[in-house]
Amino acid sequence: MTDWHEIPGGVTAPKGYRAAGIAAGLKPSGAPDLALIYSEVEAIAAGVFTTSQVKAACVDYCQQRLEAKASAQAILCNAGQANAATGAQGWADALESAQLLAIALGIAPELVLVASTGVIGQRIRMEQLRTGIAPLVAAASETGSGAAAKAIVTTDLVTKSVALETSIDGRPVRIGGICKGSGMIHPNMATMLAFVTCDAAISSHLWQKMLSRAADKSFNQITVDGDTSTNDTLLGLANGQSRTPAITEMGADADKLEAMLTEVCMRMAKSVARDGEGATILLEVRVAGAPDDAAARQVARAIAGSALLKAAVFGRDPNWGRIAAAAGRAGVPFDQEQLQVKLGDFLMMAGGQPLPFDRPAASAYMKQAAAGAYLKDDTVLISVNLGGGIGTGIAWGCDLSYDYVKINAEYTT
């Protein structure tokens, strides 16, 4: 099931994809702000979107598009303006953006999906976008994933990219992804844009199911600040260019592909939590002993999202009491006399009662993790056992620092 390996190339790692990212003048800073992902052939397409009642025009647009036909050939993404809460004009802008790209690419407008991120209530700077389309298309290349990853970020400190390869029927199959997001990150979905490309051949029905399930285990399990965005979008393309047999029902091949897709989404989700606004640590919360997996995930999210705990983690304070308190208010019934809490390898609570532990060593464990920020071993692991079932779940978050406040107090002014 896990016989994949990492490869370079992001969304252009799978066969038959090109990408580009340019500075079109949408961001006042002059940083790259317009991205393209393009499949040489029409691809099966699926999406998972924000559950907010206030949705950006691009979300409405993609949902309508994918409902009409589950395929696409290009994704256009702009950063700087969210084009949310922009009414009829915002809708017209999304439509025009798709049409302009379709013309430049020489494809049908229905094959273009669009995504926006940035300040809510601001329309896309259409003048800049219009002049940016031609150079964007010209820049598209099979090595363009890095440039695209750079052009979709907002407050992100690092770009996020991953690609994995496995083999099906003796031939290589690849899934690549780029994503952005660092604030307003919370289930379900976040100001989080994620684009996945795949060169397997798969039915649209199965691809959508796989993408939704992968999102539940990854993007819907990360939380930075409890806020859900108007623009959250995960789009997945599968273009069949690997020339492997078409996957049309669940089975060994489908399981293999779904496991790799889930891994790609989990790696991206973790990279978003790790890059949480102001974060100095990646928090991984593993919950066991819940009535079922969904309940375990719910408790894990509540713990990863606790502002009090996040502030304690920022202070490198092994404050297990806040872990227990967050578990208690998660809305999942359990017997507090069975509760067990671990921080790293330090058992801090068992049978619902605190245990003596080496506080300086536990604090040192948290400090060591922080020193490895942006490396693989920067994770602070919290393990909780509710003692009441076989359900398990994982969630990821980050600490709450002065910089989170600074970033968000000064974003529009």
Next chain:
Amino acid sequence: MTDWHEIPGGVTAPKGYRAAGIAAGLKPSGAPDLALIYSEVEAIAAGVFTTSQVKAACVDYCQQRLEAKASAQAILCNAGQANAATGAQGWADALESAQLLAIALGIAPELVLVASTGVIGQRIRMEQLRTGIAPLVAAASETGSGAAAKAIVTTDLVTKSVALETSIDGRPVRIGGICKGSGMIHPNMATMLAFVTCDAAISSHLWQKMLSRAADKSFNQITVDGDTSTNDTLLGLANGQSRTPAITEMGADADKLEAMLTEVCMRMAKSVARDGEGATILLEVRVAGAPDDAAARQVARAIAGSALLKAAVFGRDPNWGRIAAAAGRAGVPFDQEQLQVKLGDFLMMAGGQPLPFDRPAASAYMKQAAAGAYLKDDTVLISVNLGGGIGTGIAWGCDLSYDYVKINAEYTT
């Protein structure tokens, strides 16, 4: 209905109550940490408690006590140790505390209610509590409310106290209250302790109903950081010493009393939100146009609790987009094209679209509010109309500042 007036005296304003607060050595700082509220006669008693699965011993104790008999004569509160997640020993400590106070007061142990606040997982310092009981009882007086209010705080910057008086059947009736809480404040309930005294004569059934409804409109509508505590407790005593006719069913007198009780709880709840850890502003969110009142309250809480909005308010940034985004993820369906958002008197969004507004003036409105912190006019008012019904609701919160992080990063270490 609102013919009450404010009077001094807090929980000792109603007839027949005494209170005290002393430094018994429970807090490492040496600050006051042991409080007593005492009714000269047995009083009708009601309580509202945390909904967390992880409950402090004092919460279990009070719930069992009030289930057995809805009356009490004394409330003992310690600050410094929460006595939550302390297992059988914590339960024994709560029991012993109640018994020691009962002996000192010469009343039955069943007439004592207990409450704790402080660090989760720490037992009450029983040696200090044992030696503190005698001086605490000796200090009890009809002017002791202020001392009690001081002895129940933890990270609070100010003590919180209120008392109102009205007349029933031509005789004065009073309700007084003291409370504490500034972090971990979130529906339902929070690390929030509130004690209400009343000298009306009322049936226990009605008193419990009134207290629960008042909590729904007040303490359950404040949020500081989304965390719910293990210790949240609202206790209400009604001792009948006003010598007014007993209220045994709903009607004009009951309505009057409930309105005043609700007002007492709302004033206390607002004072808790205003004193949110690190807060520089009181945020009041009024929601209209919801399917019903409960839905309106839910949306109001989501807005008041948005970390992104709270950080923007700290930055005096009139970021209406974050208000719309928070409303959108509150779990209440509405038509985004009907959404209207106001900040103070500034209409920022109508028909789901942004409107031009005087940004410097709106920012100045927020700055002015901050300058009045701890005064009556320090409130930043956010009004949202969902355009879909007649439900209304209010919630209170505060901004998210560097100091919130600082306070909570350094609490136990």
